[in-house]
Amino acid sequence: MKVAVLCHASAGGSGVVATELGLMVAQAGHEVHFVGSAQPFRLSGHGGVQGPFFHQVSGFAYALFDQPYPELAAANTLTEVILEKGVELTHAHYAIPHATAAIHARGITGKTRVMTTLHGTDVTLVGAEPAFRHTTRHAIERSDHVTAVSQFLADQTRELFGIDREIEVIHNFVDAGRFVRITDPTVRARFAHPDEALLVHVSNFRPVKRAEDVIEIFARVASEIPARLLMIGDGPERPRAFELAKTLGIIGRTHFLGSFPDVQTVLGISDLFLLPSSNESFGLAALEAMSCEVPVVATRAGGIPEVVQEGVTGFLADVGDVDAMADAALRVLRDRDLYRRMGAAARHAATTRFHPDEIVPRYLDAYARTVAGGVVGADPAKTYSRTQH
Numbered sequence: 001m002k003v004a005v006l007c008h009a010s011a012g013g014s015g016v017v018a019t020e021l022g023l024m025v026a027q028a029g030h031e032v033h034f035v036g037s038a039q040p041f042r043l044s045g046h047g048g049v050q051g052p053f054f055h056q057v058s059g060f061a062y063a064l065f066d067q068p069y070p071e072l073a074a075a076n077t078l079t080e081v082i083l084e085k086g087v088e089l090t091h092a093h094y095a096i097p098h099a100t101a102a103i104h105a106r107g108i109t110g111k112t113r114v115m116t117t118l119h120g121t122d123v124t125l126v127g128a129e130p131a132f133r134h135t136t137r138h139a140i141e142r143s144d145h146v147t148a149v150s151q152f153l154a155d156q157t158r159e160l161f162g163i164d165r166e167i168e169v170i171h172n173f174v175d176a177g178r179f180v181r182i183t184d185p186t187v188r189a190r191f192a193h194p195d196e197a198l199l200v201h202v203s204n205f206r207p208v209k210r211a212e213d214v215i216e217i218f219a220r221v222a223s224e225i226p227a228r229l230l231m232i233g234d235g236p237e238r239p240r241a242f243e244l245a246k247t248l249g250i251i252g253r254t255h256f257l258g259s260f261p262d263v264q265t266v267l268g269i270s271d272l273f274l275l276p277s278s279n280e281s282f283g284l285a286a287l288e289a290m291s292c293e294v295p296v297v298a299t300r301a302g303g304i305p306e307v308v309q310e311g312v313t314g315f316l317a318d319v320g321d322v323d324a325m326a327d328a329a330l331r332v333l334r335d336r337d338l339y340r341r342m343g344a345a346a347r348h349a350a351t352t353r354f355h356p357d358e359i360v361p362r363y364l365d366a367y368a369r370t371v372a373g374g375v376v377g378a379d380p381a382k383t384y385s386r387t388q389h
Contacts, residue, residue, distance in 0.1 A: 006090065075104035296315075
C-alpha cells in the first residue's frame with residue numbers, strides 16, 4: 001500500500017503519534033510519504049532508499065496575501081505526491097489544515113482515499129472556534145474514514161458538531177522498548193539525591209495543562225518529604241509556573257528543563273508523573289511515564305481515565321483539587337509496596353493494551369477497509385492529470 005501522511009512537525013502528541021505510526025507502517029512493508037512544512041522531528045535519522053520519504057510543502061509570498069495559506073500549499077504538494085507516487089491512502093492527523101488539505105487534493109485527483117485521525121485540540125480548541133467550526137465539520141464529514149484517540153473524543157466530536165457518522169476509536173500507543181525503567185543510580189543522580197522523590201510533568205504549558213497546579217501539588221508534597229520536581233516543555237504558562245515556584249519557596253527544588261529532547265531518560269528515572277489538566281483527549285505523556293513503571297496522579301478529565309486506571313496504575317482527582325492530588329502523591333511515594341504494584345501495573349498496561357503490536361494492526365486494518373471503498377465525491381471519468389490544461 002502507498003500511504004501519504006500529513007501531520008505537525010512539532011513535538012506535540014499528534015505529531016509524535018503520526019510519525020511513530022508512519023515509521024511502523026513503513027517497517028511493515030508499505031510505502032510511506034510524509035508531507036509537511038518541515039520534517040517531523042522524530043523522523044530525523046530515518047528514511048533512505050526504501051523510505052519513509054519526506055516531501056516539503058513550499059511557501060509562497062505574494063503582496064495581495066496578508067497571511068500564508070497552509071492548506072492550499074499542502075494540498076498542492078500532496079497532489080503532486082499522489083500523482084507521482086500513486087498514493088492510495090492519505091492519513092491526515094488533525095482536522096485543520098491536514099484533513100482539509102487531503103480532501104482538497106482528493107477532489108483534484110480523484111485518486112486517493114482520506115482517513116482522518118482526530119487528536120483533541122483540532123476539535124476541542126480549533127474546531128470549536130467559530131471561524132473554523134464549519135470547515136472542521138466539513139473535514140470530518142467528508143473524510144472517507146475517521147478515527148479518534150479516545151472514546152471521550154469520539155463522543156465529544158459527535159456532540160460538538162451534531163454529527164452521527166462512525167468514528168472509530170484507536171488509542172495511542174507507546175514504544176515500550178524505548179520508554180523503560182532506568183535503574184542506573186548515576187543517571188538519576190544528575191537530577192536528584194538518592195533520598196529524594198523525583199516528580200515530573202511534561203507538557204506544552206498551555207492553560208489547559210494547569211502548570212500552576214503542578215507547582216501547588218509539589219509544594220504540598222515537598223513540605224512533607226524530600227522531593228524534587230522536573231518541569232519539561234515550554235509554552236505560555238511556563239513563566240507563571242516559574243513565578244509561583246519562587247513565591248512558594250520551592251524554586252530550588254523545581255527544575256524547568258524546557259524542551260528537553262531526552263524525555264525517555266527523565267521518565268525512566270522518575271518516581272511519579274503529574275498531569276492535572278482540565279482536559280486531555282488521551283494523555284500520551286502519562287502513557288509514556290507508565291511504560292517506564294511510573295505511577296500517575298492526574299485529573300479525572302477527558303480521555304485520561306481510558307489510560308490511567310484508578311487505584312491500579314495511578315490515582316485520579318477532580319480538576320483543580322490540588323489537595324487530593326497531593327494526598328494521592330504522598331500516598332504512593334510513602335508506600336513502597338503500593339508504588340511497586342502501581343509501577344508494575346502501569347508497565348503491564350503499556351506493554352499490552354497500548355503496545356504497538358496491539359494498536360498498529362488496528363490502523364493497518366482501518367487502512368485496508370478505507371482503501372477498499374470508493375473515493376468520496378470523486379468522478380472516475382473526470383480525474384485530474386498533470387497534463388491537463
